[in-house]
Amino acid sequence: MARSYVAEARRRGLGTRRERIRPIVERLAAEHEDATIALRFRSDVELLISVMLSAQTTDVNVNRVTETLFQKYRRPEDYLAVPVEELERDIFQTGFFRQKAKSLRGTMQILIEDYDGRVPEDFDALLRLPGVARKTANVVMAERGNAQGIVVDTHVRRLSQRLGFTRQEDPVKIERDLIRLVPREDWARFPHLLIWHGRRVCDARRPACERCVLAADLCPSTRV
Ligand code: SF4
Numbered sequence: 001m002a003r004s005y006v007a008e009a010r011r012r013g014l015g016t017r018r019e020r021i022r023p024i025v026e027r028l029a030a031e032h033e034d035a036t037i038a039l040r041f042r043s044d045v046e047l048l049i050s051v052m053l054s055a056q057t058t059d060v061n062v063n064r065v066t067e068t069l070f071q072k073y074r075r076p077e078d079y080l081a082v083p084v085e086e087l088e089r090d091i092f093q094t095g096f097f098r099q100k101a102k103s104l105r106g107t108m109q110i111l112i113e114d115y116d117g118r119v120p121e122d123f124d125a126l127l128r129l130p131g132v133a134r135k136t137a138n139v140v141m142a143e144r145g146n147a148q149g150i151v152v153d154t155h156v157r158r159l160s161q162r163l164g165f166t167r168q169e170d171p172v173k174i175e176r177d178l179i180r181l182v183p184r185e186d187w188a189r190f191p192h193l194l195i196w197h198g199r200r201v202c203d204a205r206r207p208a209c210e211r212c213v214l215a216a217d218l219c220p221s222t223r224v
Helices: 004-011 018-033 044-053 059-072 078-081 084-094 099-113 123-127 134-143 154-162 171-181 190-202
Strands: none
Touching: 004 018, 004 154, 018 044, 018 171, 018 190, 044 059, 044 099, 044 134, 059 084, 078 099, 134 171, 154 171, 154 190
16 A cells, blocks of 8 residues: 555655655644644653553543552652552553553663663663663653654554655654654654644544645645
8 A cells, every 4th residue: 555655646746755745744733733742741750651651542541541640659669669450450541551560660660770760861771671662762752852763653654654755564664764754853743743634634544635734735645
């Protein structure tokens, strides 16, 4: 599927992806001025925990859970002070609660022992924390104003394919394509723009091309 969108862009004379990337970013930024991270947090530790909990569930669901979680667990030590079963219950609604509780406790232990209770600044150090994969580390770095890559979630994957930015399916390879294409100063906001456009307009099953700002001249997948 994704392969044909790249060919389609060429066939329609829409311009190469390099020619289209800036106008696409500008148009989406004007359309979704409020496109920021949907998770709610008040500190780097809460940010890290929220992103870890968001695996395989929605941001809305995570916010529902963390609203009370962050009242009860205020410091990394608090996650280790309760029996693991209690933490599992407290995060149960985010799904995969056993694995997430284990990762959270492992990560909090390392923050306390090695980083004075803070979240490490370094991307590679983040990746060494239990349960922290590339996507989580990318989100944390981007939110702290030091993006080291481009977050690829299900929306970013779908829209990058539809817009002809990549032919890949694997998130790591998609990120590699995007890094080559998207200007570095846009690495942090780019995924937010695609995520919000994906949620509001370019739905997985029914893209609303008739009201999409990219449909007329920038999207090879348009149905109008
Ligand atoms: S024109 Fe349609 S397929 Fe292309 S980005 Fe817009 S909604 Fe998605």
